[in-house]
Amino acid sequence: MSASAVIVVTGTGMVTPAGAGVDETWKAVRDARTLTGPASRPADRPERHCLSVPAFGSDVLPGRGTAHLDPFMRYALVAVDEAIAESGLDPGTWDGRRVGIVVGCGLGGVGTMTAAQTRLDERGADTVSPYLHPRSLMNMAAGTLAIRHHITGPSHTVVAACASGAVAIGVARDLIRAGTCDTVVACGTDAGVVPVVAAGFAAMGALSDSFAADASRPFAADRSGFVLSEGAAAVVLEREDVARRRGAPDLGRILGYGFTTDAHHPVQPHPDGAGAEAALRTALEDAGLAPGDVDHVNAHGTSTPHNDRMEARLITKLFPHGPSVTANKGVLGHSLGAAGAVEAVLTLRTLTTGVVPPTAHTPAVDPELEGLDLVLGSERHQQPRVAVSNSLGFGGVNCALVMGV
Structure with missing residues (x-):
């Protein structure tokens, strides 16, 4: 095939x-x-x-x-x-x-x-x-x-x-x-x-x-x-x-997939996000898309100081055009091995409904993370065609899924 x-x-x-x-x-x-x-x-x-x-x-x-x-x-x-x-x-x-x-x-x-x-x-x-x-x-x-x-x-x-x-x-x-x-x-x-x-x-x-x-x-x-x-x-x-x-439901497409390892530290992400960036670029290349094609990012967004800092800087670096960003863990917490699948399904819902959920419990973006278009307060209505869902983990693992409709 x-x-x-x-x-x-x-x-x-x-x-x-x-x-x-x-x-x-x-x-x-x-x-x-x-x-x-x-x-x-x-x-x-x-x-x-x-x-x-x-x-x-x-x-x-x-x-x-x-x-x-x-x-x-x-x-x-x-x-x-x-x-x-x-x-x-x-x-x-x-x-x-x-x-x-x-x-x-x-x-x-x-x-x-x-x-x-x-x-x-x-x-x-x-x-x-x-x-x-x-x-x-x-x-x-x-x-x-x-x-x-x-x-x-x-x-x-x-x-x-x-x-x-x-x-x-x-x-x-x-x-x-x-x-x-x-x-x-x-x-x-x-x-x-x-x-x-x-x-x-x-x-x-x-x-x-x-x-x-x-x-x-x-x-x-x-x-x-x-x-x-x-x-x-x-x-x-x-x-x-x-x-x-067979006339099956069409809930979106898995366009690209990237999986890399930091080889940096047992639990802390690489400070410059090199491995996470490589996963994102690999997923976009796999999908045949450029960073500018991305309309929405579902962030890993754990609420930890190191992860959020690295991820926010990576998003603003790789996507300077400012796609909307949300982080579902504000509501759901961190479900560990389930989180990446949970967030992928919610990203698909955003793509099919045109609704970007807000990031709960965050009144404003950390000023240190300037440039991140984080959806706050209430849901945002847009029509994203391409979205990325980030997932990171201990052992330096980085996974990016590119999805579309």
Whole structure:
């Protein structure tokens, strides 16, 4: 197949702290809603900086045994169920050999594993469940999705820290371009709202030091760190000719993909953004576009001092024409391996609706980051044709997706 083959998105799905379903999260980010975490958590615990997915039952996730899976698997199942339903595809009749699944995840079943360790310490090895590994291994989200939807083509699990979800979409697109698959489901998922995970981020100074509900403040002068979150998002990708023949929904196109590594520091981004810039330029070249063609940027925007400074300077350098910029983590917090997929789906919504959501909780752009056209206050109506979604992560990973309509 030609490397220039057009790959379309025909289905999307999502579950975040705003609720289950893409519409719920889209409305929350459009409204710049302030979400709150569980009120029962004591204020002196590091998980005070968290936003959790609201509890859901079998009405949202039907299926025997799903209630006992680790949340990172449950979230992926919910998102993929929605995406496949929207695509109009029927897993009962498709040729599973020509369908692939790619899941991006940063942590896997850390909640299940830490609970098992506690049980082991307190009650002994005989009390550890034989289902521990099937419910916690990182590749089991992809494996469980394959079983649920009769996918017998390639099954990949991508681990690229907070860029995992975006990289999963890029890998999925490449599987179709290579002719390996006709359809690929890509998903980013993580369930890191776990005390030891929060404690680790707090210890390294990555979490916001604010106790307020509006602590996630991307690109604001008083930003102090991210708010830990969780969730999942999924897309169904197909060749355009195949999708057109069956009258599938057209939710946008994955035009370009770039993935680079800083090779600079375990957790800090390269100060001049060299790796992130290379990812953006690679994605634009892959799409056959120039920087001036970009109308909108969905920023990684973690609300950490170093990341936001580097990313803002990169955006103003590479896109001096001033495309609109938003950062969804103001509402949703940082869902780690899910974030890139969540933001890609929301970017697609911007492209198809012409609505750019505001960056919540940021009253004004840090004066040090002059030139960034960050959408603030209320949504902006425009008609972007090309958008970029940035995703960065520990280990120096940088991923850029270029999308269009």
